Amino acid sequence: MPCRSCRDCGIFWVFSPILTPYQLRMKTDELREKYLAFFETKGHTRVASDVLVPTWDPSVLFTPAGMNQFKDHFLGKVKLDYTRATSCQKCLRTGDIDNVGRTAYHHTFFEMLGNFSFGDYFKRDAINWAWEFLTDKKWLGINPDRLTVTVYLDDEEAGEIWAKDIGLAKAKIERLDEGENFWPASAPSQGPDGVCGPCSEIYFHPDEGKSVEIWNLVFTQFNRVGDPPENLRPLPSKNIDTGMGLERTVATLQGVPTNYHIDNLMPIVQAAAEVCGVKYTLDSDAGRRCRRITDHVRACTFAVHENVYPGANKEKYVVKRLLRRAVLDGHQLGLRDPFLFKLVPFVVEAMRSAYPELTETTERVASVIQQEEANFFGTIDAGLNRIDRVFEDMRKENRVKVEGGVAAELYQTFGVPPELFEALAAEHNLTFDWEGYTRAMELHGEASGKVQHTVMGAKGPLDSLKHALHSTPFLGYETTEAAAVVKGIVVGESPDDHLCDQLDDLSHKAVRVVLDQSPFYGESGGQVGDSGKIIGKDFEFQVSDSHKDGQLIVHLGQLTKGVIREGDAVQAIVDTDRRQGIRRAHSATHILHHALQKHLGTHAQQQGSKVDCDWLRFDFTNLSPVTAEQISAITQDVNKHVDEAKPVKWETLPLAEARKQGAMMLFGEKYPDPVRMVSMGSFSKELCGGTHLDNTAEVEAFEVLSEEGVSAGTRRIVALTGPQATQYSDQVCTAVRSASETIGCAQLALASNVSDLLEKQRDLKKLLTSGGVLPNSDAGEMATNLSSEEPKPSQAKEILTQVAKMLSVSPLAVPERVVALNEEVLALRDRLAQRAAAGPLSADALLAEATKVGDVQVVVAEAPTADANLMRQLIDQIRQKVSLSAVLLAATEGDDKVTLVAGISKDLQALGGHAGNWIKPVAQALGGGGGGRPDLAQAGGKEPERLSEALEVARHTIANMIEGKS
């Protein structure tokens, strides 16, 4: 009985003989090439591997299979330039991540060979060619005796072809149910709805060990509609989608016991062992770790190469997790410093013949990995402290099992890996509650929200329109106003809503209208949708936003007058002012992109972008914050290009031609072919479907509002264009002028003056609390410098940014903050002046006014101009001089506040004196409250006019306290 699923054959090689030098029959690069070449001879177009991280496809984070890049081909959504394709696709799946390294065949990153038919050939050819490729001496030449196949129970057609065409004995054709031989698995009974079909798998049987599934042929021929029975409708155009795991097939051809021993993975495994300082063996803990490191570093290398850096969400998070798992393996093997990055060159070397582009980014990739590694080692160090604390608590309470909940909490908040926790627990003879840990993590997963599954081919109200119209031609590149015909009206936004023939309800705010053609730009590529209006003979429709649904442009808005009917002839009019603002922002975005690459390096590629009316947000790759100087230089560079008034042109040309001309292409971006290329002067060429200016001069002005981090390795710039930029620039100048006037200094010297002012504030505060007085040299007003030289706008911005940083406020809040700061300094100076006038405060002076209660020296006095800290110091001095003493001082602050501090000497405390109890009734007499410790208490009140009354209370209270207790 052949092994049906690789999930079962995890540890078979544990029993196989010790690793021996393998016989190389066919190299990995050779198989890859042969496969593609073979299907080329069968009329297939060789298609390059799609990117690993397809940002164009919201339904997946990583390319999970060879067919992914052909989804739209299968669904007939795109124009087919070919109906047969073959590819070798790099893929990444994390579903079986826990098995990586432990089993012979699991990977996260792997390559998938495939051949595809889009409504062209079907089962017969697919099966015959598969057999030919596998067994023909000219190709793989596998002994047919070593191969068996499986087919779906009800798939007579496939069974027939295997038996009759190929001539396989019946015993070699196994019939399996929908759980095994259907795609998606169990689709007929359990769904999901949509495209599906039976499949047929080919198994290889080695001399020893379990058999291996090396090729899966999927025959997509049905559309599932609801639950059985009769729920599988034949598709008008049937497709073929096959997948042959490259590593796995090579492993069988090379006769090695695990994929990790094939010719292009073994060198990485060996390198990992060397870096980790262990001897690699097949069946050992260290061996498993080396294989896991190999897999994960390969995955990380490809991901980082595509500018997906380890981060906090989505695909970035997956990369981070992969990287950390590998690093943790190294840590468990005793490493304490970054090591993974050293393996990057080995990955590149192994993969370069198929992916030569890797060699261009090796250094950057290694450095990104190294940095993240260093971070994680830091996290581990911090985690060790926390773990020690947990152990300490457990020792105190005599517990021996690490609670899963505690481990989960430590993991969730501080990233302390549970494996590490467990290992350390074992060293302390403590056990670890994995079950509780898993439970707690599941709870956390639920609390963090569920994922919304997007079902392939889900139906909405616009789908019938999509079939009828296919697409809405966009006229907006040439015009902002056009005649059109209403093709569809939908009220409401939920998928349950349906098309209606006409609408007269003016109250609906979310009405969608589709026209046969439109000048409105539907939101896409980061550019917001147009607004405007659609006017018919007897109605008016206000368009608040436009977006794209498939190839349709959907106008979203509200009917403001009359009745709109399907079939009405209308005039579609875009709000041109807003459109112009969007064009300014979009063209400026391209110029900015160019400037960033020029000033920061070519890695500073677009990660995301949003273009609105004279407002743009641009995310890009950069490891560190962009400095103020760089921002300034970039801003000037952008404005220089604006001033140079370069023409903006666009043309539609073949993708290959655009690439040849050096157009900027982004990883993960899916470009149509032919493609629209926007170029500005000779400095910028980008593939872009957005609306642009005719000349860079129309941008008018460009100002950066902010630069900030959005996640590790990604920075975000928000900027303004046109009138918005000019206005902002004016505000900046005004702010600098106003702040300078406040403190009476030259605008160009604002930064140093604010810095001085801050220093002054600190000095005065210190002086006030230490009981000093204003030195004569400081008595005068700050020298005013009325030099009225205006800074240039770019200077003003630099000055303001600098000052804003000093004051920790946003730039435009600087004037307000400077006013407050200035007032505070004046107030401080004022109080110090008062103190100087009132004469010095000293412990001796206060003691001179002390009264004696028994043997105790009691001081109850006003200490005008002192603050709480100074009063404490005076009390300390008195307590040091007189061993039996009680002191209570009061200071009024403004019109509505009194501060009290009371102290009791140590000897008096021993006799029962308590400062807290003393001060309470006094504070109450002032309409306040307070308290403190026996030796020192602090309180306050809000009625200074009752101060003398309160001081009487103080004298009585302390007298009673001393007499009562002693």
Place this chain on the structure above:
RNA sequence: GGGGCCGUAGCUCAAUUGGGAGAGCGCCGGCUUUGCAAGCCGGAGGUUAGGGGUUCGAAACCCCUCGGCUCCA
């Protein structure tokens, strides 16, 4: 996108939970010593990330902003 944690001296961290901002290391000066993390004495160094609020009183409690860490999807 959602959850959790943190931000105190140059560094690592305390602060009896709302009552006087500290320790160790490092730094500077002096003395004593020439042994490997030397000893002793003295000193500087703080807007407790920033802003607002509650309170007689906030490092601590509440809100906002900034920065960092971390998990989940």
